[in-house]
Amino acid sequence: MPPASAASAPAQPAAASTAPAQTVVPEQSMQTPAPPSRSLTWLWLLALGGVLLAWWTAWRRGQHLRDEAERLARQQRVLKSAHSHLQRKSEKLQHLSMHDPLTGALNRQAFGVELRDRIDHLAKYNLPLSLIVFDLDHFKQINDRHGHLVGDKALALVVGVAREHLVSDDVFGRFGGDEFMVACPGQTAAQALTLADTLRQAVAARAPIADPPIPGLTLSLGVAQADPERGYDIDDLFARADAALYVAKQRGRNACVAADDEAPMPVEAAAVRRHL
Template sequence: MVRPNAALARRGDFLAVLADPDLLQLLLVACPDAVIVTTPENRIALYTGAAEAMFGFAPVEVMGRRIDVLFPDRVRRRALRAALARDGRVAAFELPAARKDAPPFPAAVSAARVTGRLGELLATVYYIRDHSAYREIEDALRRNNAQLTHLVARLDHLARHDSLTRLLNRAAAMDAARDILLAFPVGAARLGVVIFDLDRFKAVNDSYGHLAGDAVLQAFGETLRQLARHGDVIGRFGGEEFVAFLPGASLADAAAFAERIRQAVQARHVPIDETLAIAITVSAGVASIPESAENLEEAIRIADERLYAAKRAGRNRVVAADSEQRSAA
């Protein structure tokens, strides 16, 4: 609570304070904010030039009227009064303020109740700042932060994905596979690993050009996405080589997935232009944890060796065991 000096308090009229020219000058000069003083009935008794500039109302339009005319939001106004009644003062209380012939503006209101010796309310003093500029800065920062967040997410996506096929790149696919393995209880990890390689891909580039090769890579990436389960990790390992990490899949499950991919690729012709579509095939090597290997790196090595066994056996086939050379249907 703010209390006037004893002599003024005994007069029982806080408005007498305002009649003291020295005190009033000190009050108004020292404070750069709009200053408003209200009576116990919430009627405006002092309305400074700064307040007139801020609100746009001439003194004759507001003097003697309830301060509600300057703060039209009833809910926030009641909250302000409740805080004043409870604590005797508030600081930087945000609420909408009226501006003559203009939309409301955000105001920060600091206020204190002035009481006499017996606790009776003599007046309430309000110091008001126009927070429009602050709000504009906050809004601009919020927009910039949203744009920055979007940009960071976009950059992260670009860093983790192959730009041509939109699949995970090698590093991101490996990270995702490690995360999958870490999620299993100790000793219970189960992961199928398939490495694919498009057959005679160099011949496609040499015969039809690199744009045709890009179309083939994109078509194969789309086939992988279409046939993969939710939760499977599909990535481009580099060049014409791709990988699939299949959580919970056994060696037989992973081999069956690879075979479905092989058949889908064999049945698909990739359009190059309006008159040309080319046929492609794919070979695959399959391994699994724990059936083939105990860790991810070893499983990838074994799958890669089986891929090259498929290539040596004539391509367009899936090899899922060291002695296996499963021919295409």
């Protein structure tokens, strides 16, 4: 039987009871924090998807705007080209409406408008204007003998010579058939008569050496002047120049004649002409 002292002795507390109490940390708390919950992950994914969708929408919209800008630019180029084409066509039609298609000289109507404008301007300052009216001698015989193609070349030759000797202020037109007119603003009848004789001599010298040659091609020319003394009436100016042309024909053609106010206007000339 064990001794009483041993049996009655109280049980010794564990050594751990005398040591300070220590907190036992669960093993799980010392590990890496737990990942976010699944709902938070979905929120991030939705946010990222929204950003990507917004970027895609903006990119597509930008691409659409670029495509639209390019389409509008192409359309603008097409419209600009069409506008330029219509403008050139309009200018061509306007040119054709004012110019003789064979010779390129102003037609009768356009010449009349230009002549009126020049006379109205010069009349304000009491300045002269001279009118030269001329035609081709025996033009019908040239057509009958050599054909209308040669006749057209004769007209072209005369127009070419005229353009070589006219200045920019001069107004050149075809009255009809083989008859032409030159208005010389600021020029006296004497100055215009000198120009007329220069044209006459140049045509007579050029015709025999033309291609093809047009022997016998000459001009008859009449000159009249508008000024404060004689007045600025266009019909009267044309009638006096036309009468002078008729006198040149009566003198044997290939001649230049200035209108003489003292001489009566030939009735035959006035009967076959029409006013501007």
